[in-house]
Amino acid sequence: MAQDEASVSVRPGPRHVAIIMDGNGRWATMRGRPRLFGHHAGARRVREIVEACPDLGVKYLTIFGFSTENWKRTQIEVAGLMSLFRSYIRKEARALRDQNVRVRFIGDRPGLDHKLQALMDELEEMTAHCTGTNLTIALNYGGRDEVARATKRLAEDVAAGRLNPADIDVETLPKYLDTCVLPDPDLVIRTSGEARISNFLLWQSAYAEYDFVDTLWPDFSREVFGRAIESYSCRDRRFGGVKG
Known part of the structure; x- marks a missing residue:
């Protein structure tokens, strides 16, 4: 039975949005161009979405x-992506700082x-002093890898006597994750129509809302982003509980 529009509870928008930026290669292929052409288009799209965050009330973007x-x-695509990441940082660093965006990276950094x-x-x-949008970029990142690395560090603290095994609970492991200084995401968006999470923020997204949108990442505009935020604001988040 359709829910009456007036009865839909409008809630605050998401504080933390995480995005799986998918569809760059397909976008390029549809235009008869190499996949790296799509990755470059996708990198340009990042700026627009970061700039949209303050107006949409998004404090954290991953x-x-x-x-x-x-x-x-x-090898050609991987090398091209690594070159793109280096170029992106060089080109965008000053603009990010001037826009008061704090940037962090998560993932297995020594592998780069x-x-x-x-x-x-x-x-x-x-950008460490910046107090506006918090932009976190996951490079060489995998959720399972992150949990494995965190567990290893936790085990090392136990072995060294810095942590009592009896004190370990669900609040302990997050302190060892790459995202230990970040709140958990409220909304995870995946572009391009694929409906899978691809090993992204597995622990952190336990109670996140998901939105799988058909738009390919290079076409993911401020307007599409805004609609995803609006849709989230109408969802009823119960975190395992029930109303009343």
């Missing part, structure tokens, strides 16, 4: 740039090349 599984792609790591460190340091 984007999935490169997964631990993406190394399986062709040293030049890229140095640029990541520099951008984090450059």
Whole structure:
């Protein structure tokens, strides 16, 4: 039975939005261009979405740039993506700082090349004082890998006597995750029509709302983003409980 529009409870928008930016390759293929053409178009789209966050009430934005599984792609595509990441940081660093955007990176950083790591460190340091939008970029990131690395660090603390096993609970592991200083995402968006989470923020998204949109990432405009935020605001989040 359709719910009367007047009875829909409008709630505050999401504070933290995470996005799986999918569809760059297909977008390029549809235009008869190589996949890297689509990745460059997708990188340009990031700026528009970051700039839209303040007006939409989004304080934290986390984007999935490169997964631990993406190394399986062709050497040409991987090399092109690494070059794109370096270029993006160099081109956008000053604009991000001037827009008061704080940038963080999550993922297995030692698995990336040293030049890229140095640029990541520099951008984090450059924007550490910023108090506006918090942009987190996941590079060489996988949810299972993150949990495994966190568990290893937790086990090391137990072995060293810094942590009592009896004190470990569901609040303990998040302190060891890459996202330990971030709130959990309220809304996870995946573009391009695919309906899977692809090993992204597995622990953190336990109670996130999901929105799988058909739009390919290079076409994911401020307007599409706004509609996703509006849709979220009409959802009833119960976190396992019931009304009343």
